[in-house]
Amino acid sequence: ESPKHNTEEKLQKVCHLLDQEISYFNWTGFYFKNGDKEELKLGPYVGAPTDHTIIPYGKGICGQVAVSNETFVVPDVHQESNYLSCSIDTKAEIVVPIFKDGQNVGQIDIDSHTVDPFTAEDRELLEWLCNEVSKIL
Numbered sequence: 001e002s003p004k005h006n007t008e009e010k011l012q013k014v015c016h017l018l019d020q021e022i023s024y025f026n027w028t029g030f031y032f033k034n035g036d037k038e039e040l041k042l043g044p045y046v047g048a049p050t051d052h053t054i055i056p057y058g059k060g061i062c063g064q065v066a067v068s069n070e071t072f073v074v075p076d077v078h079q080e081s082n083y084l085s086c087s088i089d090t091k092a093e094i095v096v097p098i099f100k101d102g103q104n105v106g107q108i109d110i111d112s113h114t115v116d117p118f119t120a121e122d123r124e125l126l127e128w129l130c131n132e133v134s135k136i137l
């Protein structure tokens with residue numbers, strides 16, 4: 001299920017807040033399962049427009065998280081073979097899954113222009129946030 005209109009506005013605000021508050025978050029967005037299809041669809045985001053509006057399960061960092069159900073922290077994207085480049089400026093990425101009723105329904109995706117920027121606190125914050133987001137879906 002893609003989010004309701006009201007939910008999309010809230011998620012857009014979350015993106016803006018994270019983008020404003022954390023200097024090394026340089027692209028912040030949500031992807032959600034696209035209906036019954038085994039693919040992700042781009043939701044609200046802040047940052048440069050991306051060509052990757054649809055991502056098949058298994059493809060890229062995002063597609064891997066759709067399958068693994070686990071947070072994926074990538075300190076250096078150039079070390080990853082299964083990676084979809086959105087911007088040549090992107091050096092690092094973190095993707096955290098969102099669960100609703102035990103199902104992996106989407107994720108938050110953050111790109112950084114800095115190598116290895118993400119702290120344990122970032123991960124905890126984002127995992128907490130995804131749990132909160134789950135409640136409004």
Ligand code: SME
Pocket residue numbers: 027050052055059060061062063082083084085086093109111
């Ligand atoms: N880099 C992601 C694709 C999404 S863009 O970062 C917004 C990936 O490898 O799945």
